Amino acid sequence: MRTFPKREWFGWLSTLNEEENKALILGGLFRRIGNFRPDLFLTSFEHRLIFQKTIYLLQAFGLYLGFTFTWYIRGPYSPLLAHYGYILARTKGEIPLVRFVKAKSEKRFEEFLKFLGSKKNDAEWLEILASIHLLKKLYPNKSKRAILQLVSLKQPYFSIQKCEEAWNHLEKYRLI
Numbered sequence: 608m609r610t611f612p613k614r615e616w617f618g619w620l621s622t623l624n625e626e627e628n629k630a631l632i633l634g635g636l637f638r639r640i641g642n643f644r645p646d647l648f649l650t651s652f653e654h655r656l657i658f659q660k661t662i663y664l665l666q667a668f669g670l671y672l673g674f675t676f677t678w679y680i681r682g683p684y685s686p687l688l689a690h691y692g693y694i695l696a697r698t699k700g701e702i703p704l705v706r707f708v709k710a711k712s713e714k715r716f717e718e719f720l721k722f723l724g725s726k727k728n729d730a731e732w733l734e735i736l737a738s739i740h741l742l743k744k745l746y747p748n749k750s751k752r753a754i755l756q757l758v759s760l761k762q763p764y765f766s767i768q769k770c771e772e773a774w775n776h777l778e779k780y781r782l783i
Contacts, residue, residue, distance in 0.1 A: 630694035633662070633672070635705030637695075640720065642727045645696040653730045658692050659684055660733035661723070667740050667782055668719045670712060678745065681762070682738035722780050735765050735773040743783045 637643035642661060647654035663676050663683040676683035695702075707713045726732040735758065742754050749757075755770040777783045 626691070626694055627698070630691045630698060631702055632705055633691055634695045634698060634702035636665070637661070638702055638704050639716075640723065640727060642723075643695075645698070648692055648696040655689070655692065656681060656730045657728060657733055659688060660730070660737040661727070662688055663737045664722070664733065664740070665716075665719055667737075668715055668722070670707070670715055670719065676741065678741060682734050683741045718780070722776075731765070732773070734762070735769060736777060738762060739770065739773050740777055740782055
């Protein structure tokens with residue numbers, strides 16, 4: 608498995624340009640997570656949603672990879688991350704697994720995998736988790752009820768009960 612150099616986490620593939628390096632780092636992480644398929648990324652909106660929300664939530668775990676997110680129709684969205692997803696989806700050949708250099712970061716990544724659990728491929732679950740988290744981050748003084756109402760107004764296909772379940776999951780992992 609590859610490891611991240613301390614500050615230059617994309618610098619281990621010197622024959623590729625920076626964008627290709629970053630895309631392969633993402634690919635190495637997604638190989639460990641197990642919820643990225645290039646063929647589906649190119650053809651399935653749901654798979655692109657899973658890609659976006661997975662990285663958003665990974666960064667919410669404190670493993671910042673350099674992507675900023677804004678509130679969009681289906682929750683947090685990063686145009687730059689989408690760009691790297693398309694690069695990754697068109698990458699040919701084997702993508703090496705990657706690990707974090709710092710033991711603390713690697714441990715946090717393992718906790719992230721537990722957080723995702725069996726729902727790592729559930730686009731709606733990842734969307735609701737990421738949406739609640741981002742709204743609580745944007746509006747830290749709003750109550751739980753107000754945040755859940757914002758989510759259900761923007762994304763009416765989520766019931767308040769499903770929002771409650773997601774809130775509790777985020778609380779369990781101390782993300783809100």
